[in-house]
Amino acid sequence: MATLKRSDSIADNMPEALKQSRYHMKKCFAKYVEKGRRTMKLQQLLDEMENVIDDQVERTRVFEGLLGDIWFSIQEAVVNPPYVAFSIRPSPGFWEHVKVNSANLSVEGITVTDYLKFKEMIYDENWAKDANALEVDFGAFDFSLPHLTLSSSIGNGLGFVSKFVTSKLSGRLENAQPLVDYLLSLNRQGEKLMINETLGTVGKLQMALIVAEVYLSGLAKDTPYHSFEISFKEWGFEKGWGDTAERVKETMRCLSEVLQAPDPMNMEKFLSRLPTVFNVVIFSPHGYFGQADVLGLPDTGGQVVYILDQVKALEEELLLRIKQQGLNVKPQIVVVTRLIPDARGTTCNLEFEAINGTKYSNILRVPFRVENRVLRQWVSRFDVYPYIEKFTQEVTTKILDLMEGKPDLIIGNYTDGNLAATLMASKLGITQATIAHALEKTKYENSDLKWKEFDSKYHFPCQFMADIVAMNATDFVIASTYQEIAGSKDRPGQYESHAAFTLPGLCRVVSGVNVFDPKFNIAAPGADQSVYFPHTQKQSRFTQFNPDIEELLFSKVVNDEHIGYLEDKKKPIIFSMARLDTVKNLTGLTEWYGKNKRLRGLVNLVIVGGFFDPNKSKDREEMAEIKKMHELMEKYQLKGQIRWIAAQTDRKRNGELYRCIADTKGAFVQPALYEAFGLTVIEAMNCGLPTFATNQGGPSEIIVDGISGFHIDPKNGDESSNIIADFFEKCKVDPGHWNKYSVEGLKRINECYTWKIYANKLLNMGNMYSFWRQLNKEQKLAKQRYIQLFFNLKFKELVKRVPIPTEEAQTPVSEPAARTQPSASVKRTQSRWQKFFGA
Secondary structure, X not given: OOOOOOOOOHHHHHHHHHHOOHHHHHHHHHHHHOOOOEEEOHHHHHHHHHHHOOOHHHHHHHOOOHHHHHHOOEEEEEEEOOEEEEEEEEEOXXXXXXXXXXXXOOEEEOOHHHHHHHHHHHHOHHHHHOOOOOEEEHHHHOOOOOOOOOHHHOOEHHHHHHHHHHHHHOOOHHHHHHHHHHHHHOEEOOEEOOEOHHHOOHHHHHHHHHHHHHHHHOOOOOOEHHHOHHHHHHHOEOOOOOXXXXXXXXXXXXXXXXXXXXXXXXXHHHHHOOOOOOEEEEEOOOOOOOOOOOOOOOOOOHHHHHHHHHHHHHHHHHHHHHHHOOOOOOOEEEEEEEEOOOOOOOOOOOOEEEOOOOOOEEEEEEEOEEOOEXXXXXXXXXXXXXXXXXXXXXXXXXXXXXXXXOOOEEEEEHHHHHHHHHHHHHHHOOEEEEEOOOOHHHOOOOOOOOHHHHHHHHOHHHHHHHHHHHHHHOOEEEEOOHHHHHOOOOOOOOOHHHOOEEEOOOEEEEEOOOOOOXXXXXXXXXXXXXXXXXXXXXXXXXXXXXXHHHHHHHOOOOOOOEEXXXXXXXOOXXXXXXXXXXXXXHHHHHHHHHHOHHHHHHOEEEEEOOOOOHHHOOOHHHXXXXXXHHHHHHHOOOOEEEEEEOOOOOHHHHHHHHHHHHHOOOEEEXXXXXXXXXXXXXXXXXXXXXXXXXXXXXXXXXXXXXXXXXXXXXXXXXXXXXXHHHHHHHHHHOOHHHHHHHHHHHHHHHHXXXXXXXXXXXXXXXXXXXXXXXXXXXXXXXXHHHHHHHHHHHHHHHHOOOOOOOOOOOOEOOOOOOOOOOOOOOOOOOHHHHHHOOO
């Protein structure tokens, strides 16, 4: 039986596939078109097919071979009688479009433009027929750049760029001149680094490296750089090669090998050692960005935790690299967010705040301004776009003053932060990174086609346009998982969903984001290992929380923090902690547990999330889940076996809670229907808890199934609960079984999921892509012009539709409401910070 191969064309193979079951397919297509114009997902196609072919054996036979391969690759169908057009995704990142005539089953391959027009006919026929409708094609500017070609390579941009740069510099000696020119451009506030004009050609640099290596061979390995700095300067070398003779010799040998016979590993190693990044700006404008009392406030959650942990790791890695480079430089990391005068008891009305646990990192808050007044209140992340341009202009002026020059790297977060980063990076000519965290387009079905329905609340056109502007402008993209970029076999990734889409009446995006672009990289975050550490580290544990946690888990008192109780305290505990919503599926886990008598006999269940009283929630979905949780506890008579604890926000206590669960020889369960990354999985594994996590999304990449934990199918509760029960039965027979998975989970985390690994990867990307953008500056400039045109003519017009709130309490303000200096416990040395903040 024929099967579909990647090299096969859908348009060429589909006629034969349909012909094999022509009778049934004619009936199916007649069924599809009888309701007129509409869009259909795969499940709808299958459901209607079931009505036509009611015999299950016959349906199975129809889907054998080629037709099944094609049919189960369908992501969407558009019915426009007599035609049905299909968007087919045979593998991640690859899309084909065909239309089938329902009358005779003839098949024709169509372009993405034609497919989008098919969709538009349903929502705005005049727009679909307009020959001059605006089409956006960012891919038109990428023809000269190399791209990855395999689905499995998506997200490995750094490695690909390293190989391509190596090939470009290979061959004749003069091919390496761009690298020499790049080294000549390196400086720190006007002071030359690495080499000066004396070594302006490849030949001169090669000869000087030979002389320098011979000289260094005669020195003790730990000889400090300043001991031979004068001699090196005479030969054309400047600071930055290393702090000792050994380090300088290693770096020089690495460059010699790159110039003589380039290979990707040496290229990446050499570029990672260059003194390129000292000052970093990180944008996160929306929500309440602070270090305390902000989690749970509107639009304020994991992104704040991510950035604060990221900053600590980046500063630590920068300090190490600067020391190894032999430089006496203090790095600066500035997190830029919005100043909110009505700060609801937080520090979000303070212009400046030192970041705890760092020496040289700060939060800078700049207000949103409307004409001559400061916006005083919180603004939804969907409504921030009218303020971003002016906000970024003000930030840019302040950053240039504070840092006494341009930053070296700008990192955006979420749509608004990525747009701000794009505007600043474009103005200053600086390397830019973007981190999406979450792309709203994938959260709301048909949010592009039905944008008019959503516009008054969400302003999706602003969001989607800002996303594709930032994604195309940025030098590199940081994703936490492969699935974030390109999804899985069955589900497109968040970025992939921006490849082509349409906003009827506004614009048709025929090429928005290409996931095969080498700018895409995967750098998974870690958990704060000062908070989330193994339960076996007894000396480090937060024992002050033990009485609270004992009460939290085992007290029989019902109050606002916990309900239910655990009768048998000797049983291990399976534990889950998440928001109480449909996707996180805590009620699903509760039902699995309730149904599985074997599992109930082996373990207790602890759920952490939400409120107990639905009236306390303002979210309809959460209210429904609260009611469902109460119903399940009653239906399965879980009294004495379940403890439901309200949502917890104290990170340190949560860390100790994980460890206390580990003390019971329990496990962590993450049952989400879909999870983009899975930070709680990382936290649990850091604490030594064996972990069972959803196979839908990021956790399936974090855990190696059956080795460092277990994958569970959230759509098959019986199977999932039995996997958990099997584990605990084996633990009863073999006490070492639990320890095996605890240790393997920790090993997996320490190999792949720590903030140290993340910071090292991010700075390596910063170095590599800084060189990459110089190699491709003409192409970068051409695309930037197109982006600027699109931003000014389209995006800024869309922004005018977003209403500006009127605030009775607001009065004209020219300066932010408050300023603070760094805390007394953290001494700052940057004179500019002191000058700026009046210290």
